[in-house]
Amino acid sequence: xxxxxxxxxxxxxxxxxxxxxxxxxxxxxxxxxxxxxxxxxxxxxxxxxxxxxxxxxxxxxxxxxxxxxxxxxxxxxxxxxxxxxxxxxxxxxxxxxxxxxxxxxxxxxxxxxxxxxxxxxxxxxxxxxxxxxxxx
Amino acid sequence: xxxxxxxxxxxxxxxxxxxxxxxxxxxxxxxxxxxxxxxxxxxxxxxxxxxxxxxxxxxxxxxxxxxxxxxxxxxxxxxxxxxxxxxxxxxxxxxxxxxxxxxxxxxxxxxxxxxxxxxxxxxxxxxxxxxxxxxxxxxxxxxxxxxxxxxxxxxxxxxxxxxxxxxxxxxxxxxxxxxxxxxxxxx
Numbered sequence: 001x002x003x004x005x006x007x008x009x010x011x012x013x014x015x016x017x018x019x020x021x022x023x024x025x026x027x028x029x030x031x032x033x034x035x036x037x038x039x040x041x042x043x044x045x046x047x048x049x050x051x052x053x054x055x056x057x058x059x060x061x062x063x064x065x066x067x068x069x070x071x072x073x074x075x076x077x078x079x080x081x082x083x084x085x086x087x088x089x090x091x092x093x094x095x096x097x098x099x100x101x102x103x104x105x106x107x108x109x110x111x112x113x114x115x116x117x118x119x120x121x122x123x124x125x126x127x128x129x130x131x132x133x134x135x136x
Numbered sequence: 137x138x139x140x141x142x143x144x145x146x147x148x149x150x151x152x153x154x155x156x157x158x159x160x161x162x163x164x165x166x167x168x169x170x171x172x173x174x175x176x177x178x179x180x181x182x183x184x185x186x187x188x189x190x191x192x193x194x195x196x197x198x199x200x201x202x203x204x205x206x207x208x209x210x211x212x213x214x215x216x217x218x219x220x221x222x223x224x225x226x227x228x229x230x231x232x233x234x235x236x237x238x239x240x241x242x243x244x245x246x247x248x249x250x251x252x253x254x255x256x257x258x259x260x261x262x263x264x265x266x267x268x269x270x271x272x273x274x275x276x277x278x279x280x281x282x283x284x285x286x287x288x289x290x291x292x293x294x295x296x297x298x299x300x301x302x303x304x305x306x307x308x309x310x311x312x313x314x315x316x317x318x319x320x321x322x323x
Contacts, residue, residue: 031215063232064208064222078168089167091189117206117232121191122167126206128189
């Protein structure tokens with residue numbers, strides 16, 4: 001009788017801890033890691049801007065999707081924001097921001113990051129959480 | 137006779153060039169504006185998100201100001217909260233932008249100094265397919281080539297027809313505090 005009671009108690013505690021663990025993992029799941037995700041498309045900065053400026057409403061938007069973009073650096077703003085071909089504004093991840101300092105206007109680059117959306121005031125596409133891709 | 141006419145033309149050209157360059161310098165732009173909103177309730181997890189990628193453009197010849205924030209650019213500490221915010225509440229796939237268009241009242245950019253002065257801004261905030269009239273006081277100052285703006289205002293989810301489900305209603309404040317911080321650089 002006593003052994004049976006202990007067994008039941010153990011099973012209940014075990015199930016509760018599994019439930020608590022699953023609940024916690026769901027509630028406090030880590031943020032997506034854009035750097036590890038595979039890009040859904042590889043596109044030039046100019047073509048990407050064109051896609052957002054004149055969207056094909058029959059197709060789903062690329063907002064929130066991971067995209068690989070290539071082009072030439074127009075300039076670096078506020079240290080770590082890279083303007084590509086005056087069409088795309090790229091914010092690197094915190095870990096990669098120091099790399100922006102070495103970029104000079106005219107450099108060909110490729111980056112992978114998350115499309116945030118289209119900024120009609122500046123007529124640019126914004127990308128965040130980006131990483132530089134070597135050997136574009 | 138001919139020589140005496142020349143300076144007049146030169147002066148005209150100089151004035152035209154001068155007015156052209158002043159026209160080009162009337163815009164101040166921030167591409168990395170900071171906006172934070174918070175709707176936290178005591179004892180519950182903080183409901184707070186921020187973006188550092190808002191755009192703001194101020195035209196000092198008309199005192200018109202426009203600002204745009206991409207909703208998906210707002211980051212929460214909690215990824216699940218960010219997901220729910222985007223998918224269930226603000227519906228950022230359908231309404232990707234928050235736009236403010238307004239006017240600085242009785243504002244004279246030439247009288248700005250390094251110490252902040254109060255400026256009233258009046259305009260409309262567009263979000264979630266709805267519009268709301270908004271008036272608030274900004275702290276504005278000038279350093280070098282840039283105009284710095286700080287301000288705060290309060291909105292409610294009902295203002296923009298955002299419904300909060302009953303199950304989380306007591307965890308999200310009825311009033312949402314919004315803070316902004318722009319560093320507009322002369323262009």
